[in-house]
Amino acid sequence: MAEQTTVNRDAVIKQQLLASEGLLEQFNLPPKVIAFIHRHQRTIWTVIVTAVVVFVAVSGYTTYRELRETRGASALDAALIAQQDRKPLLEKVTQDYGGTAADRWAKIELATLYAQEGQRGKAIETLEVLQSELRPDMSLKPLVLSRLAGLCEMEGQVDKAVQLYTQLSGNEWFAAEAYRALGRLYEQTDKKEEAVAMYGKYLELSEFQAGQGKVDPIREMVQSRLGQLQK
Incomplete structure (x- = not known):
């Protein structure tokens, strides 16, 4: 009985291989190409499966990032319109949605609040963290540099202010x-x-x-x- 099962299985595999060969021939592929595919079909299938897995993973990560951006924006809006506890709500945005646009704007708002409360050192620290996270081509970069340089100047950190203003002059x-x-x-x-x-x-x-004719x-x-x- 076991021999019968083995024979049947071998017959099925043989039929599948023959069907596969016939399918390749229907595409009018050159014999050398068909032979190459048969020799390396395991490698070819491995590459195909890997590509599919990577595509699915990238698509899933993109969806995850978009979801975080959306949720971060909602959390930021709620923090900005809050009449009370605005600061802790903004801090929570930076903790929960780091790396998003909401996180960047929350840091800017927090730095403004810290400066208004006389905590310029904390405002500088917040903007320094944000500045290190921004790429040179981001539109927020010069705005953050300008604000950071101004705070450093107010704190008497002249050397740091000069360095920041010099960097800003490149824009x-x-x-x-x-x-x-x-x-x-x-x-x-x-x-x-x-x-x-x-x-x-x-x-x-x-x-x-x-402007022409205007006194500045x-x-x-x-x-x-x-x-x-x-x-």
């Missing part, structure tokens, strides 16, 4: 204000040559931004400071 939309801030810092630290150079760059860039009080102030430094 064309923030370059003028960054040069003005650098001029101010260099002037305060008695570095006249550097201050003159930065004020000059500010005036050069802001000239194209100023900030430009006038910088021109006045520059004149005194050049005496």
Whole structure:
């Protein structure tokens, strides 16, 4: 009886192989290609199965990320409109939805709240964490740099503020204000040559931004400071 079962099984396998060979021939494939497929069919099937598994895994991860983004946005909205306990709600967003857009905006809001409460050191720490998480091409990068540099300047961390403003000057939309801030810092630290150079760059860039026939009080102030430094 066992021999009968073995014979039947071998017959079925043989029929499947023959059917497979006939199917390949129906595609009018060259004999060499058909022979190659038969020799490496185990490897080919392994590659196909692996590709399917990877595709399913990537699709699942994408869906998971989208779900986290959606839930994070809802949690952020709830925190922003809350009349009480806004800070702990924002902190919970950063804890539960790290790496999402909601997490980034929650950190910005938290830094603002910390600064308003006089906790500038904590605000700086929060923005430093956020800044380290942002890619250079992200639109939030210059905004965070600007806010962080301003807080460092207010805290008397001049060297760090200079470093941040210098980095910010590489962005064309923030370059003028960054040069003005650098001029101010260099002037305060008695570095006249550097201050003159930065004020000059500010005036050069802001000239194209100023409206025709309009008086810009900030430009006038910088021109006045520059004149005194050049005496």
